[in-house]
Amino acid sequence: MQNIVEQLINGLSTGSIYALIALGYTMVYGIARMINFAHGDIIMVGAYALYVGVSLMNLPAAAAILLSIIVCAVLGITVEKVAYKPLRKAPPLAVLITAIGVSYLLQNLALLIFNATPIPFQSVIQVPSVSIGGLTISGVTIVTLVVTLISMVLLTLFINQTKAGSAMRAVSEDKGAAELMGINVNRIISQTFAIGSALAAVAGILYICQYQSLRPTLGALPGIKAFVAAVLGGIGNVPGAMLGGIVLGLIESIAKAYISTELSDAIVFGVLVIVLLVKPSGLLGKLRNEKV
Amino acid sequence: MRMALLEVKNLGISFGGLKAVDNFNVSIEKGELYGLIGPNGAGKTTVFNLLTGVYQPNTGTMELDGVNLVGKSPSEICRSGIARTFQNIRLFKKLSVRDNVKVALHNDVEYSLLASIFRLPSYFSREKAMNEKSREILEVFGLEEYENSYAANLPYGKQRELEIARALATEPKLLLLDEPAAGMNPNETAELMETIKLIRDKFDITILLIEHDMKLVAGICERLTVLNFGTELASGETSEVLNDPKVITAYLGE
Numbered sequence: 392m393q394n395i396v397e398q399l400i401n402g403l404s405t406g407s408i409y410a411l412i413a414l415g416y417t418m419v420y421g422i423a424r425m426i427n428f429a430h431g432d433i434i435m436v437g438a439y440a441l442y443v444g445v446s447l448m449n450l451p452a453a454a455a456i457l458l459s460i461i462v463c464a465v466l467g468i469t470v471e472k473v474a475y476k477p478l479r480k481a482p483p484l485a486v487l488i489t490a491i492g493v494s495y496l497l498q499n500l501a502l503l504i505f506n507a508t509p510i511p512f513q514s515v516i517q518v519p520s521v522s523i524g525g526l527t528i529s530g531v532t533i534v535t536l537v538v539t540l541i542s543m544v545l546l547t548l549f550i551n552q553t554k555a556g557s558a559m560r561a562v563s564e565d566k567g568a569a570e571l572m573g574i575n576v577n578r579i580i581s582q583t584f585a586i587g588s589a590l591a592a593v594a595g596i597l598y599i600c601q602y603q604s605l606r607p608t609l610g611a612l613p614g615i616k617a618f619v620a621a622v623l624g625g626i627g628n629v630p631g632a633m634l635g636g637i638v639l640g641l642i643e644s645i646a647k648a649y650i651s652t653e654l655s656d657a658i659v660f661g662v663l664v665i666v667l668l669v670k671p672s673g674l675l676g677k678l679r680n681e682k683v
Numbered sequence: 684m685r686m687a688l689l690e691v692k693n694l695g696i697s698f699g700g701l702k703a704v705d706n707f708n709v710s711i712e713k714g715e716l717y718g719l720i721g722p723n724g725a726g727k728t729t730v731f732n733l734l735t736g737v738y739q740p741n742t743g744t745m746e747l748d749g750v751n752l753v754g755k756s757p758s759e760i761c762r763s764g765i766a767r768t769f770q771n772i773r774l775f776k777k778l779s780v781r782d783n784v785k786v787a788l789h790n791d792v793e794y795s796l797l798a799s800i801f802r803l804p805s806y807f808s809r810e811k812a813m814n815e816k817s818r819e820i821l822e823v824f825g826l827e828e829y830e831n832s833y834a835a836n837l838p839y840g841k842q843r844e845l846e847i848a849r850a851l852a853t854e855p856k857l858l859l860l861d862e863p864a865a866g867m868n869p870n871e872t873a874e875l876m877e878t879i880k881l882i883r884d885k886f887d888i889t890i891l892l893i894e895h896d897m898k899l900v901a902g903i904c905e906r907l908t909v910l911n912f913g914t915e916l917a918s919g920e921t922s923e924v925l926n927d928p929k930v931i932t933a934y935l936g937e
Contacts, residue, residue, distance in 0.1 A: 552810070553806070553810060554785055554786065554788070554810065554813055557778060557782040557785055557786045558786045560775065560777065560778055560782075561775045561778060561782075561783075561786045564775050564776065564777055564778070565773055565775060567737070567757075567773075568769070568773040568774075568775070569775075569786070570756065570757040570758045570761075571735055571737070571757045571758075571761055571766075571767060572761060572766070572786060572787040572849060572850075572852075572853060573758050573761035573762050573766075573787060573789070573853045574758060574786060574787075575758050576758065
């Protein structure tokens with residue numbers, strides 16, 4: 392019994408990280424109708440930025456975290472402006488290939504600067520673990536859950552209650568009409584990339600505080616799993632990405648503990664296949680009729 | 684002499700070999716209620732799309748209050764003072780009635796992204812001001828009771844009114860209405876005519892409208908232009924134009 396609770400908490404924690412990343416995929420898809428395959432590598436950049444801040448520049452943890460978030464937000468905006476904006480009217484395939492290109496570019500830049508050797512990293516989260524009954528929850532797990540919860544609440548409030556958030560939803564629904572109502576669509580797209588990338592930075596920070604090792608490809612697997620989470624929840628749907636991430640983390644954790652560690656990824660992707668067979672638009676997604 | 688608010692000269696656009704609009708001229712004075720009529724496919728909506736920057740013209744000039752509009756993006760044109768509604772309603776259906784108006788509010792009440800994310804005090808005051816402004820506009824149309832429902836759930840006639848409310852939120856000098864009475868019954872149309880006159884006076888704006896309902900056109904438009912096959916067939920005072928044999932022929936055939 393104790394064991395299963397522990398697995399569920401682990402799953403929630405991994406799932407939280409997936410959810411934070413999935414939000415970036417889903418928001419960008421909702422606004423720009425593209426899958427930003429470079430999104431996973433933003434996590435990696437966030438992780439390295441934290442490392443540079445803490446270990447090389449000797450910044451206090453809070454400043455390094457802020458630095459990492461800012462670096463990622465600026466990187467997200469820049470990537471959109473340089474790589475995706477010129478392709479606004481190009482066929483979706485061209486944008487997809489470009490996104491994969493950006494992904495490799497970021498990975499190889501990291502390889503060039505930091506080498507392929509994994510860099511050990513000491514967690515910046517110094518929170519003692521908590522014991523309830525016979526159950527011990529690590530400090531990093533607690534912080535992960537709390538930070539994710541706060542991020543989701545803030546994001547939801549922003550999207551639903553502010554004018555900028557309403558403008559985002561308006562652009563996602565009808566870009567043409569939004570422009571005709573005076574909404575600066577380019578600025579909304581920049582904001583979306585900035586928010587998505589900032590959330591990816593947070594995910595990256597939480598991720599390396601858990602795994603404590605840096606590699607240039609560290610964003611690839613959580614990136615692809617978060618993409619699966621976004622599709623599972625219904626791509627373009629913000630609560631869907633949150634739900635998809637958590638569900639994915641829970642399945643993965645349970646599969647690892649009770650079925651097989653090696654098979655856990657296969658099970659995760661298998662669940663995606665089954666969900667999409669039954670509900671092609673994802674758990675919370677609505678079928679969208681493509682306009683002609 | 685009154686200054687023209689909208690001055691359009693020799694406007695033209697072709698799609699492939701088809702001249703959708705050719706040598707279109709119009710001069711609309713401030714405060715005027717101007718009608719644009721013509722048979723289906725005459726190019727009326729294309730004129731609206733040119734005026735709002737959805738299409739860029741091949742020829743001609745367009746000026747609003749002496750400011751050039753050619754080459755500007757739809758959002759720039761909206762901010763310089765032209766707002767519109769659509770023939771087939773294009774509300775943000777998944778947004779609440781209030782949010783539909785709020786997103787269109789003039790950008791003066793913009794605030795920084797950081798402020799809104801961290802809900803700084805400026806957020807509260809400005810967001811509150813925008814909610815109040817939206818409500819004021821909705822009240823003009825008696826839509827305030829629907830404030831929190833989704834736009835998609837409004838009855839059809841109310842959706843048309845919400846589109847006008849949303850356009851007014853951008854604080855336009857010139858409001859373009861694309862078939863505002865389409866799909867309305869005679870009672871609703873009569874009510875709409877009153878509303879159009881009311882908003883012209885209350886918001887001190889100029890209105891250019893496309894309409895097929897001749898009762899509405901004859902009832903409220905001061906001057907008209909008739910388009911046929913992308914070119915002007917007639918223009919002038921409403922009563923003269925509507926009695927012009929050329930216009931009657933175009934509508935009814937020989």
